[in-house]
Every structure is written in structure tokens, then in C-alpha cells.
Amino acid sequence: MxxxxxxxxxxxxxxxxxxxxxxxxxxxxxxxxxxxxxxxxxxxxxxxxxxxxxxxxxxxxxxxxxxxxxxxxxxxxxxxxxxxxxxxxxxxxxxxxxxxxxxxxxxxxxxxxRGEKVACFCLTEPEAGSDLGNVSTKAIKTEEGYIIEGMKTWVTNGPVADFYTVLCQTDPAKKLKGLNFFFVPADTPGVKVSKPFDLLGTRTTM
Ligand SMILES: Cc1cc2nc3c(=O)[nH]c(=O)nc-3n(C[C@H](O)[C@H](O)[C@H](O)COP(=O)(O)OP(=O)(O)OC[C@H]3O[C@@H](n4cnc5c(N)ncnc54)[C@H](O)[C@@H]3O)c2cc1C
Structure with a gap:
């Protein structure tokens, strides 16, 4: 070609x-x-x-x-x-x-x-992989903004990321149409990162 x-x-x-x-x-x-x-x-x-x-x-x-x-x-x-x-x-x-x-x-x-901050993207959950309609991380609207509750897994760059793009359910009644992305800086209060996974192959990514 x-x-x-x-x-x-x-x-x-x-x-x-x-x-x-x-x-x-x-x-x-x-x-x-x-x-x-x-x-x-x-x-x-x-x-x-x-x-x-x-x-x-x-x-x-x-x-x-x-x-x-x-x-x-x-x-x-x-x-x-x-x-x-x-x-x-x-x-x-x-x-x-x-x-x-x-x-x-x-x-x-x-x-x-410029390579000065690390980015990542968080869809997958322990109970929701291919089936994103099953995403259970919730974004709850309050007067001050949104509170996000849930857990993500298998996030490439996750352990060192400076910010996350996180898929959340805002209205379970709307099913797939209730899904929205939220921008979450890593220093947001309440964000916790677990121990890195031991992987085969892409060993340095999560
Ligand atoms: C190295 C690596 C990096 C990753 N990075 C990221 C990341 O950065 N961010 C992120 O959000 N996720 C990430 N993932 C997660 C990845 O996107 C999920 O592994 C993927 O969505 C599959 O989900 P699962 O592992 O739960 O498998 P499952 O969804 O449980 O699927 C298992 C098997 O069942 C099949 N299957 C599932 N549902 C159906 C159906 N309805 N009909 C027929 N077959 C079906 C699938 O094709 C698959 O073969 C990463 C995974 C790996 C391995």
C-alpha cells in the first residue's frame, strides 16, 4: 500500500x-x-x-x-x-x-x-464489563454538584492517573440513556485507588 x-x-x-x-x-x-x-x-x-x-x-x-x-x-x-x-x-x-x-x-x-499529566478512562466494573447497561456506579445530583458512588476496575493508567473520565448512571430508570461521563480529578476527596494488579503481558499499565 x-x-x-x-x-x-x-x-x-x-x-x-x-x-x-x-x-x-x-x-x-x-x-x-x-x-x-x-x-x-x-x-x-x-x-x-x-x-x-x-x-x-x-x-x-x-x-x-x-x-x-x-x-x-x-x-x-x-x-x-x-x-x-x-x-x-x-x-x-x-x-x-x-x-x-x-x-x-x-x-x-x-x-x-505534553506528557505532564496521566489520563485514563473508567467504564469497566467488577460486575459490568461488556454489558455496560449494567454499570452500577451512580452519580447523584446534589445542590453542590454530583456525588459519585461506585467501583471501577481494569483501568489502564489508573493507579498513576491525574484525572479520570468515569462512566456513571445518573438515572437507572432511563437504563442506557441514563449513562453519562464525569470528569474526576484524582485529588477529588473520596477517590481511592487499590493495589495494582499482577498481570501477564501489559504488566505496567494498572
Ligand atoms: C489489559 C486490559 C486493559 C483494560 N483497560 C480498560 C480501561 O482502561 N478502562 C476500562 O473501563 N476497562 C478496561 N479493560 C476492561 C475491558 O474493557 C473488559 O475486560 C471488557 O469490557 C470485557 O469485560 P469483562 O472482562 O468483564 O468480560 P465479560 O463482559 O464478562 O465477558 C466475558 C466473555 O463473555 C462474552 N459476552 C459478554 N456478554 C455477552 C453477551 N451479551 N453475548 C455474548 N457474549 C457475551 C464476551 O465477549 C467475553 O468473551 C481492560 C481490560 C484489559 C484486559
Whole structure:
């Protein structure tokens, strides 16, 4: 298949990074099974996390094909670094980008695409995986805002994230139509993170 110049260029830059920087450290990162913060920041400095976002919002003005090429190359080096990057480029920042106001963008979105803040996305629950209609985390409206009650699991980047996009039920009678996303900074009172999981494969992501 013929590729555009930008696709070839991104592939070349990422391939060089993976060969020189990631592969030599891959075993150590995998064995320690800790979030590779230094590598995360290094990838952020390359402008990778903003690849799909417009230039006027601090992104690279690229597209989903370029994002896929980046993840394909990173996965060649270490799958968990590809998973961390996918979360940061896509679901972790996507809702914040589309629905966050300028204040939230200043505090969270721009730092996230620079690799200074870690993003994640929380759908899955102990009793609700594929069946999202079964999500039981509740967002209860009060005069001061919303109170969120519930538990999420299997959250890529979760243990180290600075903010979460959380799927909650706001009105059980409405079933799927009652589901809404909430933006939750990690320092919100009441947020608790459990011990990291011991995984096979993507060992550094949660
Ligand atoms: C490495 C990793 C990273 C992840 N990262 C995230 C994350 O960042 N955020 C997040 O929210 N979640 C994350 N997940 C969770 C993932 O999205 C869930 O594992 C997935 O939604 C499946 O849910 P489950 O494991 O509960 O399986 P289940 O939903 O219990 O499904 C088990 C099996 O039953 C099948 N099945 C289920 N329902 C039906 C049905 N109605 N009809 C037919 N077949 C059915 C499924 O296809 C599957 O084969 C992650 C998981 C992994 C392994």
C-alpha cells in the first residue's frame, strides 16, 4: 500500500525511537511492572499524545492513521507502552478535549498532551464489563454538584492517573440513556485507588 509522506516520516521517527530508546529498556520496564513514568514523559515530549488533536489546541494536527502507526511501532517494543500511549492519545483525553471548558483544558488537557499529566478512562466494573447497561456506579445530583458512588476496575493508567473520565448512571430508570461521563480529578476527596494488579503481558499499565 502507498503511504503519504507524513505516515512514512512518523513510522521512521517512531521506529528509531523504539529501537534506540524503548527496546533496550523493555525487559526492565516489564519486569519491574511499574508505570514507566520516564518513558511516558519522553514520548510526551515527542508530541505523540496530541497526534490526533488540532494544532490550535496544542496537538500535532495529525489523524487516526498516524496514531495507529505510532501504537504499532511502540507495540513492537513493548505492548504496555503502546497501551499507555493509546489511552493517553484516545479515550483518556478525548472527552476532556470535546467537552471540557478552557479552564479544564488549561489545567488538564494541555499538560496531558505534553506528557505532564496521566489520563485514563473508567467504564469497566467488577460486575459490568461488556454489558455496560449494567454499570452500577451512580452519580447523584446534589445542590453542590454530583456525588459519585461506585467501583471501577481494569483501568489502564489508573493507579498513576491525574484525572479520570468515569462512566456513571445518573438515572437507572432511563437504563442506557441514563449513562453519562464525569470528569474526576484524582485529588477529588473520596477517590481511592487499590493495589495494582499482577498481570501477564501489559504488566505496567494498572
Ligand atoms: C489489559 C486490559 C486493559 C483494560 N483497560 C480498560 C480501561 O482502561 N478502562 C476500562 O473501563 N476497562 C478496561 N479493560 C476492561 C475491558 O474493557 C473488559 O475486560 C471488557 O469490557 C470485557 O469485560 P469483562 O472482562 O468483564 O468480560 P465479560 O463482559 O464478562 O465477558 C466475558 C466473555 O463473555 C462474552 N459476552 C459478554 N456478554 C455477552 C453477551 N451479551 N453475548 C455474548 N457474549 C457475551 C464476551 O465477549 C467475553 O468473551 C481492560 C481490560 C484489559 C484486559
Amino acid at each position: 502507498l503511504r503519504s509522506d507524513s505516515e512514512e516520516l512518523v513510522r521512521k521517527v517512531m521506529a528509531r525511537f523504539v529501537d534506540k530508546e524503548l527496546i533496550p529498556k523493555a525487559r526492565e520496564i516489564d519486569e519491574t511492572a511499574r508505570f514507566p513514568m520516564e518513558m511516558f514523559k519522553q514520548i510526551g515530549k515527542m508530541g505523540v499524545y496530541g497526534i490526533r488533536y488540532p494544532r490550535e489546541k496544542g496537538g500535532a494536527g495529525g489523524n487516526t492513521t498516524l496514531y495507529c502507526i505510532i501504537c504499532e511501532e511502540l507495540a513492537r517494543g513493548l505492548m504496555s507502552v503502546a497501551a499507555i500511549t493509546a489511552m493517553q492519545c484516545l479515550m483518556g483525553t478525548n472527552f476532556l478535549f470535546h467537552f471540557g471548558n478552557e479552564e479544564l483544558h488549561e489545567r488538564y488537557f494541555y499538560p496531558a498532551i
